[in-house]
Amino acid sequence: MVPQLQVDCIVEKPLGLVAEVAPNVVASSVWSDAEFCQPHNSHLYSPSGWCSGVLDNNQWLQLDLWSETAVSGVITRGRGNSTPYERVTSYKLQHSVDGNTWTTYTDGYGAEKIFTDDTTLEANVGFLEAPVFARYIRILPQTWNNHISMRVDVLGLLPQETTIQICEDQPMEVSCPAEMTLSIVNASFGQQAPFPACYGPTSNTDCPATDILPTVRSMCGGEQHCSVAAYNYYTIFGDPCPGMGKYFQMTYQCVKGWSDWSLWSDCTIYCGSVGQQSRVRTCEVMGHCKGEDIQTRDCGNYACAEWEEWRPWNPCSITCGGTGMRSRGRSCVGKGSCAGQSYEREQCIGADLCGDEMMGDCRFEQENLCGYTQERGDDADMLRQYYNSYPYTQGYVVYPPAPDVMAQLTSPLVSYHSVRCLQFEYRSMNGYHQYADSYSVTVYIRFGGSTDRQYALWKTSAPIAQNMWSKATVDISVLQHFVVMFEIFGKVMLDNVKFSSGICSGNCSTRDYSFSCPVASDWSFASDEMCAPPSSYTGSCSATNLHALTALEKKNWEDMCGVRWPCADNCHVCGHTQNITEPSGCLLSPNYPYNYFQETLCSWKIIVEKGKIVSLSVTSISLEEHPDCIKDALTFYDGEGDDAPVLHRLCGSATPRTFYSTGNAVFVKFQSNFNQQYEGFVVTYSSRQPHRK
The missing domain is CATH 2.60.120.260 (Galactose-binding domain-like)
Structure with missing residues (x-):
């Protein structure tokens, strides 16, 4: 110390x-x-x-x-x-x-x-x-x-040394600050010439009491306070010169004799009964410490650890057909640890009937919100209220309780083994509010019900209309367990949530955002990189520079301006291994143009007519960067599997390029890790005649 x-x-x-x-x-x-x-x-x-x-x-x-x-x-x-x-x-x-x-x-x-x-x-x-x-x-x-x-x-x-002189008819009292004690340097009692006597006769001769320092040290040393009553000096030190006036003189210091107390020791009994623990201190100035150097106290008397009863089983991970998993937990209470597991899982069987209603198609007519649950990490729960306003059909809607709060609503955990189209309607409530321009609706997908694997699928563009209901559609093409979460900021109503089979946009599962302008709506691309609308355009957007926009920004611009980019025909979204025989088409990263998912592994095997080769064009790519592409990577193999020679391995924001296979087959593999996610990629392919030798 x-x-x-x-x-x-x-x-x-x-x-x-x-x-x-x-x-x-x-x-x-x-x-x-x-x-x-x-x-x-x-x-x-x-x-x-x-x-x-x-x-x-x-x-x-x-x-x-x-x-x-x-x-x-x-x-x-x-x-x-x-x-x-x-x-x-x-x-x-x-x-x-x-x-x-x-x-x-x-x-x-x-x-x-x-x-x-x-x-x-x-x-x-x-x-x-x-x-x-x-x-x-x-x-x-x-x-x-x-x-x-x-x-x-x-x-x-x-x-610091302090000296006091007290006449024999006066009491003596000295004190030290807290945590400090007296250390006696010197002491005397009697008359010392030529010091004037306190009273009575004087003398030019010293008459001190002999050898009183040990007595004073025994009486005051190591104490925080020390005192002597008036006229009591004779009893303690004797009378060295009767009849003469005398005084008591003492020189002392205030010192820290004891060290601080140590921490309490471990209890002698861990649990189940009463034990003891102790603490100690040491004397740092010998001869100036009084009191105990060890203290003890009772301890323990804690209940030993034991398991509580198992909690009820969680719902089955599969709500629609097939075999899933369910889990339950229990808590260990008391001091110590419990033998065994706090968590267990077992297989469970989903419901026999598997229709869209199992996903939670919901008009919010039931108080249980069709199985949707209110999240606990948001600002407030959504309110459910009866709504009746032309031209909307009478019924219930849900919405956040205030214009400046965010509320979340999550579907049950489900598993569909085919592409689904999510449809819903939303509308801002009447009345102006300062936050109205920031009202928003965001749709997330969450895999396995875990918040660690949650991704945005869709988001509104401001402002949200008050005088009409807006309809939104979102394609979901994942082949694993997931939930959908609606996150609403501000007083925006949600209703008529429905899932249906197939993609939302007919034959166009996605659009090609590698184009600078929305050519499907007949916009032109001027030399100054400004996209100019046709003379017939009646939307809300004027000429603007779209050259540097990301694919996600272009997608949001579609909804805001009422335009469309060209359809990417025969596109195949990342999902396990797909065997493709069409002579042309495109490959898309999962969730494109939103960020792809963590820990994704998918591949495409493209086989075209014998005697032809495959032409591949990377029109857009944005993956996690690494010099050796060992994090997220898009790899092209010159054959039917990943054991074939590598044509190219791309990551980061690689420059778009075109390259060719040597035969009629190409294997393409995309893999992401658990770190960052980016926009992804668009790859178009087509069959063609081999190059002339």
Whole structure:
């Protein structure tokens, strides 16, 4: 434990290493056997000093301060009886608490500090930038004048001494601050000439009581408070000179005798009954500690750990046909750990009837919201309210309770093994509000019901209409368990949620956003990279620069401006391994043009007519970047599987390119890891005649 300075009770003073404490000074070497060069002559007022027997930088003079002390400086002088004058002119300083492990004092930059002494006969003080706590000090001479010779003392930070003088007819009472106790330096009782007597006759002769210091130390040392009643001094110390006026004089310090209490030990009983624990403290100033050095208390009496009852089984992961999994948990209560598992799973069978209604087709007519659940990580639960406004059919809707809160609604966990079209309607509630322009509806897909694998599928463009209901459609083409979550900010109503088989856009499952302008709506691309609408255009968007927009931005621009990009015919969205025999088409990353999913692995095997080759054009790509493409990658193989030679491996924002197979088959594989997700890719392919040799 490092001692702590009590600044308001500390004084800086020389420790006074005089001849009487000579055994506490040793040196690395001594000049011959001369008495005047011995280490005990190194005290500051010696007529001679210490003289080393060897002249090199390995010499040292070591001082034992008897107890651990806050050292703030070193006082040095040259040898007192030398001609020519001998003096150490620079030195290093080492300190230790045990005399075995030494630390060299450093400056504020961590370099070993060199103390200099450029005076002649006068004492020089080398102050430390910050005090060190040490019992042992070593001075290591670095340079010297004529010989390594010196006299020394150490500056220490010591408790302030206080002296009181009390007449015998007055009570004596002294106190120290909390956590500190009295250390008695000196004490006397009687009359000391020529000190004036408190009362009565005076004398020019001293008449002190003899040997009272041990008595005072026994009575007051180690106590926080000490007192003597008036006229009680005779009882304690006797009467050294009857009939004469006398006084009591005491010099004392306030010191921290005890260390802080240690932490409580571990309980002797872990659980199930009552045990004991203890803590200790040590006396840091011997003779100044009173009271116990160990404390004990009862502990334990905790119930030992045991399992609570199993909680009910969670719903089956498959709500629509087939075999799924369900789980349940239990809690371990009490002190310690429970043997066994806190979680278990088992197989379960989905419902026999598998229609769209199992997904949660919902008009919110039932109070249970068709099995949809309110999320707990949002601002508030959605409200369900009856709504009747032309031209909308009467019925219930759901919406957040305030214009500045976000609410979420999640479908049951389901598993469809075919592409689905999600359809729903939404509308902003009547009345202006300052947040109206930021109202939004976002649709997320969450795999396996886990929030760690959640992705945005669709989002509204501001502002949301108040005077009419908007209809939205979202294609879902994943072949695994998932839930759909509606996240609504502001007072936007949701109704008529429905899932149906097939894609939402007829024969066009996606659109080709690699085009700069929405050519399907007859916009033109001007030389200044501005997309200009035709003269017949009546939408809300004017000429704008679409050249730098991402595919997702273009998709959102479609809804906002009422335009369409060209349909990407025969497109195949990433989903397990697909065997493709059409002579032309395209390949899409999952969720395109929104970010693809984590930990995705899918592939396409393209086989065209024998005698022809496959032409592949990467029209758009944005994947996680890596020099070796070992994170997310799109790989093309010149054959029917991933054991064929690699044609290209792409990642990052690779420049769009076209390349060719050598035969009539190509295998394409996309793989993503668990880190970042990006927009993905569009690859078009077609069969063609081989190149002429």
